[in-house]
Amino acid sequence: MDFNGQFFTLTHIGDVEDHATLKVVPVKPVVLTLSTVEEIEADLPPPHESSDTISTHSSSSDTIILSSSDESRISRRSQQSNRFEIPTFSFDVEQHLQAGNQAFLKDGALLNHPSLTSSILEKLAEVVFGYTAYPTGIQILTMVEALIEKFPCLREPGSFNGLYGWQQRMKWKMGNYRAKLRGRQLPCPELEVNSRKRPRSNENGSSKGIKKPKKAEVNYLPPLPIGDTEATLDKERVDVLHEVKKKNNERIISEKMDRSFSFRRQEVVKQCPAIHDFRERWPALLSEAQIKEEFKRITTVPLERTFLTKLDFYTPKMLEIFSKKGGLAGTKIRPLPDSLSQQFRVMTSEEQPM
Known part of the structure; x- marks a missing residue:
């Protein structure tokens, strides 16, 4: 009754009132299949599948394909392998x-x-x-x-x-x-910011307070897309404010956030807004999917896969450090590595053929 006759998810049977209408929705059990990072990377599409396209994957099933004509939206590409591919010369x-x-x-x-x-x-x-x-x-x-x-x-x-x-x-x-x-x-704002060691004769401002790129910020300050201005991209920002209030439109939000990326980066670097103000202007960045996408736009590196890869690499050493920890802290920490080791042995034994 509190929801005007609309169904809602029931969490406790005591909430059911007399003569209430129940809708039973069967839910399939969730089965987790654990795989190593190498197996996950093997299932991904090859990095050089198409030389003139850049694929941006979100956490949903939607995939946005940017053609070579839209390459100005993402001015830096990701080097998928540690080996540099020598280009074809004239x-x-x-x-x-x-x-x-x-x-x-x-x-x-x-x-x-x-x-x-x-x-x-x-x-x-x-x-x-x-x-x-x-x-x-x-x-x-x-x-x-x-x-x-x-x-x-x-x-x-x-x-x-x-x-x-x-x-x-x-x-x-x-x-x-x-x-x-x-x-x-x-139009290359990244070069202009790094070259401003002192105010130029035709500028009123100075380089004081301007953020410089960090090591991993590949797409630190990309130029605006060709044909777009700050006014048109600000309109995209306003559209995102309305889109976040709707449901099941992650694809539209991702497209608009991708298009306004350069405008958003210039706002961060040049204006240095407060966190509260920035969250009000870009509420879509609060979602998990857009956090991953924004990280990939800036660094060209997938956030979750990189984190899990590094975690797999450092886990054996961390378990070794935890096992040698003494005192009260060691007493509290020691059961956790033992539990993880026991779970790993159980998983290993289940994978062995009968």
């Missing part, structure tokens, strides 16, 4: 490299061509910028190792590993590439 560069490899295999001759080196560095900088504007030394080393492995004729004579010169050139090339983009006045 026709003349590829011909020189193939000929150099044949000569290297024949008599060990190394290829020394300054203009060829410049073309290679330019192409590599373009590809690397698609993943990160500020690659670390380890990332550059990984890329150079892949380059030398594919084209051993590019090894440098006199270097202890044949890579050092290419590492230094690539560091300088990335700096020059960023300066070239800034000089062309292209």
Whole structure:
């Protein structure tokens, strides 16, 4: 009666009143199948299934496919493997490299061509910028190792590993590439924020108080999507305020949150709003699905799978530390590892064939 004749979930039989109407809904039992992280990753689609699409998976069954024309919405891509894929160079560069490899295999001759080196560095900088504007030394080393492995004729004579010169050139090339983009006045807010060491003559503000990107923030400050303005994206934000009040529309919310991602990042970085105000403006971020999606938009890394992978990696060491803990804390902690170990032995015995 309190719900105007509408059905609601009954949690206690004592809540049933006389002459009340009950609707029995059979519910199938929930069966949990535990799998290792390696098995979960094996069931996922291959990372290079399509070179011109980016798939954004939510916790629901909906999947949003962004075509290459919408790539400006997510300005950074995720490098799925630890191995850097060397891109295909222009026709003349590829011909020189193939000929150099044949000569290297024949008599060990190394290829020394300054203009060829410049073309290679330019192409590599373009590809690397698609993943990160500020690659670390380890990332550059990984890329150079892949380059030398594919084209051993590019090894440098006199270097202890044949890579050092290419590492230094690539560091300088990335700096020059960023300066070239800034000089062309292209819409790249991430570069502008990092280059503001002092106020410019045509600016009233300063760089004081502006957040700088952290190590894992790949999509730290992406530009606005092509054809959109702050006004149009703010309208998307207002639409989300109405959509969160509806049911079963996670797909629409995810699409609008994805489209307004760059506008939301500029608000966070440049305005630094209070948490209370930000929650009122973006209430959809309070849901579990959007927390995972926002983490993936910023870092290009899946939150839950990464957490479980790291947890599996550190669990044996943590159990070892817990077992050696003494005192009152050890007395309270010790039953937990013992219980986990017992459950693991039971699961292992059930998996063994009869």
